Amino acid sequence: MPLTPLEHDRRHGELDQVMRAFVGQDADDTPERPSQALTAYLRHTWHTRPWALAQAERQLREYADNPPGRLRLRLGEYYALPDVGVPEDGIRQWLSCLADHIRHSVEKGEVPPSATPTTHWEWHARFPELGQFLGGWFSQDMPDEFASHEDAVADYRATTDPHLTARLTGEIHELLALDLEESAYALALAELGMEVDPPAPYTPSAWLDLVAERRGGPPHPVP
Structure with a gap:
């Protein structure tokens, strides 16, 4: 049974926002450095909806720890990640890397400074x-x-x-x-x-x- 809008937002709504921030951008995050796309997401979300960062970290980690099977994706029972250019066998590690960066930003209070938007997503979000x-x-x-x-x-x-x-x-x-x-x-x-x-x-x-x-x-x- 396909996800209802309420269930989608509860389980994957902020994950979806993070993924949208990567459309047309390089998903080149490393453990040492977040990508431009993730930095743009952090900057905008810190200054508009800081409480959503904890949801993003949790939803990213849950998806990385429990990825859906192909049948559930085909039936619409789970959120289908957009193609961001990351090889399929590297998706779980990449999602965990994003979650680690968000957790570090929140726990250390490291907020990207205000700046001119740098990505298409950030222009439209702002x-x-x-x-x-x-x-x-x-x-x-x-x-x-x-x-x-x-x-x-x-x-x-x-x-x-x-x-x-x-x-x-x-x-x-x-x-x-x-x-x-x-x-x-x-x-x-x-x-x-x-x-x-x-x-x-x-x-x-x-x-x-x-x-x-x-x-x-x-x-x-x-x-």
């Missing part, structure tokens, strides 16, 4: 509503769906709960507070799902600032 906004309204299909960036922003504002649009404004301010180079802001927008350029003559940061400035007041044209 800026979820901005990712929804950019990926949903500014994909490569945007020119076919809207006459301009202004129309796309107006549609977002008209169809999105005000609490979420307020969250978007906060996330934009947080991103701008990183004080990045314009090339880094362009990369950030791409990581968060934007597939078209900001409207001329605005740089990426200037356009974000304009979107945030005009969200809360009466409608204004946004290029």
Whole structure:
């Protein structure tokens, strides 16, 4: 019988979060050094949900100690690990290595310092509503769906709960507070799902600032 959503989250929910952090990243953790993906997971989780680290350590170790058989995986009775590039005969050792790093971080209080996100997962974990906004309204299909960036922003504002649009404004301010180079802001927008350029003559940061400035007041044209 397949896992119910509640059972999945109880047994493997935080394990799944750790695995998602490795999508598109190298699983090159060693006993001496965590990977960039695990460091990004630790940094974000320490600063947002520190209590989840104990769950992650437990679920990783339980999965490593009791891996499911192929029949249970085929029946959907167990969480199927995504392919992260680790050979099958090395998965259990790798999971235990991740659990060891998380336990060490918690027991020693070693928290990765705040920094600009370094992985695709971390960008979206830190800026979820901005990712929804950019990926949903500014994909490569945007020119076919809207006459301009202004129309796309107006549609977002008209169809999105005000609490979420307020969250978007906060996330934009947080991103701008990183004080990045314009090339880094362009990369950030791409990581968060934007597939078209900001409207001329605005740089990426200037356009974000304009979107945030005009969200809360009466409608204004946004290029």
